[in-house]
Amino acid sequence: MANDAVAGNALRVAPAPPEATDEPVRDVLAAFTKDLVTGVDDTLAAFLAAEVDSLTEIDAAMGGFAATARDCVLAGGKRVRSTFAYWGWRGVIGGGEPLASVLPALAALELLHTFALVHDDVMDASDTRRGRPTAHRAAAARHRAAGHTGDPDRYGQAVAVLIGDLCMVWADRLMAHATVPPARLLDVRRCYDQMRVETVAGQFLDVLGEHDATNWSVDRALRVARYKTASYTVQRPLLFGAGLAGAGADSPLIATYTSYGLAVGEAFQLRDDLLGGYGDPAATGKPAGDDLRTGKPTALLMLARQLATPAQRRALDRAGTVTGSREVARLAELVRDTGAVIRVERMIADRVAEALGALDTAPIDGTARTALTALATAATARQA
Numbered sequence: 522m523a524n525d526a527v528a529g530n531a532l533r534v535a536p537a538p539p540e541a542t543d544e545p546v547r548d549v550l551a552a553f554t555k556d557l558v559t560g561v562d563d564t565l566a567a568f569l570a571a572e573v574d575s576l577t578e579i580d581a582a583m584g585g586f587a588a589t590a591r592d593c594v595l596a597g598g599k600r601v602r603s604t605f606a607y608w609g610w611r612g613v614i615g616g617g618e619p620l621a622s623v624l625p626a627l628a629a630l631e632l633l634h635t636f637a638l639v640h641d642d643v644m645d646a647s648d649t650r651r652g653r654p655t656a657h658r659a660a661a662a663r664h665r666a667a668g669h670t671g672d673p674d675r676y677g678q679a680v681a682v683l684i685g686d687l688c689m690v691w692a693d694r695l696m697a698h699a700t701v702p703p704a705r706l707l708d709v710r711r712c713y714d715q716m717r718v719e720t721v722a723g724q725f726l727d728v729l730g731e732h733d734a735t736n737w738s739v740d741r742a743l744r745v746a747r748y749k750t751a752s753y754t755v756q757r758p759l760l761f762g763a764g765l766a767g768a769g770a771d772s773p774l775i776a777t778y779t780s781y782g783l784a785v786g787e788a789f790q791l792r793d794d795l796l797g798g799y800g801d802p803a804a805t806g807k808p809a810g811d812d813l814r815t816g817k818p819t820a821l822l823m824l825a826r827q828l829a830t831p832a833q834r835r836a837l838d839r840a841g842t843v844t845g846s847r848e849v850a851r852l853a854e855l856v857r858d859t860g861a862v863i864r865v866e867r868m869i870a871d872r873v874a875e876a877l878g879a880l881d882t883a884p885i886d887g888t889a890r891t892a893l894t895a896l897a898t899a900a901t902a903r904q905a
Contacts, residue, residue: 564628603627609762612889625698632692639685652806657681709764716757723749730818742820751786777883788872788901794819810849816841825861
């Protein structure tokens with residue numbers, strides 16, 4: 522039943538390439554992105570409905586737990602990873618191939634993303650995600666409301682870890698629904714496995730940085746960006762998509778996607794650093810200045826320390842200890858005064874230029890080139 526539901530939704534999503542006009546970037550994204558995101562969401566909804574029903578048969582409480590995991594997956598998001606994977610696939614295969622065969626694999630990346638987000642929120646002790654309570658906070662609140670015994674916060678963290686684990690398993694299961702040759706799917710799995718290993722490596726470095734800030738640096742912060750974000754947000758999804766299209770390791774596009782993906786992925790994280798300090802909570806779904814409040818050793822904060830005067834550096838040492846919104850706002854202004862914000866904006870622009878340079882001479886489908894050009898800007902100039 523789950524396979525049939527996934528396939529049925531997938532067959533409805535195969536947008537035709539847009540007609541050429543004077544505004545190709547706008548037209549390409551308008552023609553493809555809405556249908557792609559709808560297809561991913563429909564595929565996830567159909568797959569997860571069957572999974573929740575299956576787990577409900579074990580125990581009613583298990584059904585509630587599975588429904589919570591499902592809601593985390595379907596709670597919104599821009600579907601960035603499946604979008605990059607799609608264009609990685611389309612760039613190799615061209616415009617004529619229907620999407621149905623690979624849509625389950627693209628949607629599986631969103632389950633992997635949910636796994637990473639839920640665990641990341643536990644490690645960062647975050648209160649909100651996409652404008653809603655994080656999984657561990659919501660579970661703790663349900664514990665209190667039900668009058669259960671024990672520590673509600675510890676219960677919430679345990680539940681969130683299990684939600685993340687379940688999403689990881691679901692990602693594997695959904696990926697198996699892709700109807701591509703078995704040998705090709707095995708190659709894609711190798712890329713997928715490497716993406717997961719690199720994500721864990723980046724996450725560990727992120728955690729270590731918060732507990733070893735005195736030994737941290739801009740270079741190490743960028744290394745975190747490379748493995749925690751660039752790898753599984755842009756670079757590996759592009760290679761994942763190319764693999765779904767049958768591109769071999771010696772394909773010229775592999776080198777292009779690797780260079781483009783690393784540059785855009787790092788720029789994506791650098792924009793995230795700025796949003797973590799200066800983003801609008803209504804757009805980001807997280808409190809303003811969250812990273813500065815916790816003293817997270819991002820490239821932004823490391824640059825601020827590097828550029829600061831001695832007096833500014835002493836004030837920056839308070840990062841991670843401030844609590845009130847006014848204190849956080851003063852700290853954000855101090856970081857800006859060091860020139861770190863301008864420097865990070867320049868780093869973002871340099872990486873976008875590098876990414877676009879990698880596309881210039883690449884042997885890539887023209888529609889995909891236009892889309893990736895637009896995405897390099899859209900993903901790094903976002904406000905959420």
